[in-house]
Amino acid sequence: MPTVIHLRADTKPFERRSPLSPKTAKALLDAGYIVRVERSTERIYKDEEFAEIGAELVPAGSWIKAPKEDIILGLKELPEDDIDLPHTYIHFQHIFKKQTGWAPSLSRFARAGGTLYDLEFLTTAEGRRIAAFGYFAGYAGAAVAFISWAHQVLNPGVTQGEVPLFENAPALVQHVKSALEPAIRANNGQAPRVIVIGALGRCGSGAVDFCREIGLSEDSVLKFDLAETAKGGPFKEVAESDIFVNCVYLGPNPTPPFVTFESLAIPERRLRVICDVSCDPNSVNNPVPVYSTWSTFDKPTIATSKPVTDPELRVIAIDHLPTMIPRESSDEYSGLLLPALLTLDRRDTEGVWTRAEKTYKDRVSELP
Numbered sequence: 289m290p291t292v293i294h295l296r297a298d299t300k301p302f303e304r305r306s307p308l309s310p311k312t313a314k315a316l317l318d319a320g321y322i323v324r325v326e327r328s329t330e331r332i333y334k335d336e337e338f339a340e341i342g343a344e345l346v347p348a349g350s351w352i353k354a355p356k357e358d359i360i361l362g363l364k365e366l367p368e369d370d371i372d373l374p375h376t377y378i379h380f381q382h383i384f385k386k387q388t389g390w391a392p393s394l395s396r397f398a399r400a401g402g403t404l405y406d407l408e409f410l411t412t413a414e415g416r417r418i419a420a421f422g423y424f425a426g427y428a429g430a431a432v433a434f435i436s437w438a439h440q441v442l443n444p445g446v447t448q449g450e451v452p453l454f455e456n457a458p459a460l461v462q463h464v465k466s467a468l469e470p471a472i473r474a475n476n477g478q479a480p481r482v483i484v485i486g487a488l489g490r491c492g493s494g495a496v497d498f499c500r501e502i503g504l505s506e507d508s509v510l511k512f513d514l515a516e517t518a519k520g521g522p523f524k525e526v527a528e529s530d531i532f533v534n535c536v537y538l539g540p541n542p543t544p545p546f547v548t549f550e551s552l553a554i555p556e557r558r559l560r561v562i563c564d565v566s567c568d569p570n571s572v573n574n575p576v577p578v579y580s581t582w583s584t585f586d587k588p589t590i591a592t593s594k595p596v597t598d599p600e601l602r603v604i605a606i607d608h609l610p611t612m613i614p615r616e617s618s619d620e621y622s623g624l625l626l627p628a629l630l631t632l633d634r635r636d637t638e639g640v641w642t643r644a645e646k647t648y649k650d651r652v653s654e655l656p
């Protein structure tokens with residue numbers, strides 16, 4: 289019997305991303321899988337795009353009554369209720385680090401004999417995640433930072449309004465270019481100077497590429513990674529840039545801060561916007577310790593924890609940046625996930641799935 293992959297219609301508000309694209313669904317069909325796709329008006333891909341490549345469209349929510357051996361694929365956590373979860377599920381459930389409510393949530397799978405392969409815990413043998421939404425997080429983060437910089441130059445002291453979501457990346461690039469034009473004129477013709485830390489990583493390369501896409505010259509984008517930060521922060525280059533995009537992946541070792549209130553208190557400071565893509569304000573190891581909470585697309589910037597004025601410094605700390613460009617980020621993510629999905633028919637022996645199943649079972653064994 290061919291393995292059935294049933295793509296849920298995600299129900300989390302504003303979530304338009306998908307772990308399966310028409311292209312990756314077609315690759316699975318070609319490899320002999322049956323792919324069922326729940327109809328969805330929210331998902332960035334139209335139902336017809338899946339129908340055209342031969343996937344079977346099924347009603348939204350039909351996963352609940354799907355045969356037990358079907359694999360239920362989605363992106364975000366399942367709706368919070370108490371129904372049993374007897375299938376094999378693949379999605380981000382955000383419970384394996386014992387987040388709030390983890391035990392009742394996990395027990396819904398465990399008591400019904402289900403299995404949860406959490407997307408965050410699909411790893412290589414070396415422990416590296418096989419798929420993450422990095423590149424377009426950095427890309428979108430840089431975009432929001434430019435929008436905020438332009439807003440502040442043109443409207444000092446006025447709170448910035450909601451940032452729109454975009455159908456695709458070219459629409460975002462166009463929007464940012466139009467927002468920047470009058471701000472650069474008002475800034476004596478000077479384009480913003482940017483520093484990206486963690487520039488060689490997934491998020492960092494997305495941020496750097498976005499700067500290129502809007503036509504910033506290579507020397508207006510300072511790219512720091514491990515080599516450049518080895519001497520230890522804080523760095524005056526951060527205060528001297530107009531925009532700082534932080535994209536480092538925080539390991540377990542403490543990192544000296546890249547920026548502090550003291551390092552900002554210099555006459556040469558130009559910095560108006562920090563976009564903390566890494567977004568760990570509650571970590572003791574946060575290398576951007578000048579703010580204390582998250583922001584959102586409707587209120588994209590927050591103040592620093594102590595006022596930094598003249599010019600005012602605002603912080604962007606949005607933890608779901610890829611949502612801003614759901615098509616490209618879904619294309620990227622589902623492409624990274626596909627090699628693992630193609631081995632689902634032998635998941636009892638394939639390392640990526642056996643490791644993920646062990647993670648699940650270990651967590652279940654910790655249930656109170």
Ligand SMILES: NC(=O)c1ccc[n+]([C@@H]2O[C@H](COP(=O)([O-])OP(=O)(O)OC[C@H]3O[C@@H](n4cnc5c(N)ncnc54)[C@H](O)[C@@H]3O)[C@@H](O)[C@H]2O)c1
Binds near residue numbers: 421490515609
């Ligand atoms: N805000 C969001 O929506 C969002 C989305 C995806 C990922 N993230 C977060 O972004 C972070 C980066 O993710 P990634 O996938 O790009 O990781 P990655 O491992 O691909 O890249 C991290 C980069 O940081 C560099 N780095 C690490 N420590 C450094 C230091 N002290 N100084 C300079 N460079 C350093 C590494 O060398 C690497 O190049 C993670 O914390 C991730 O959780 C946020």
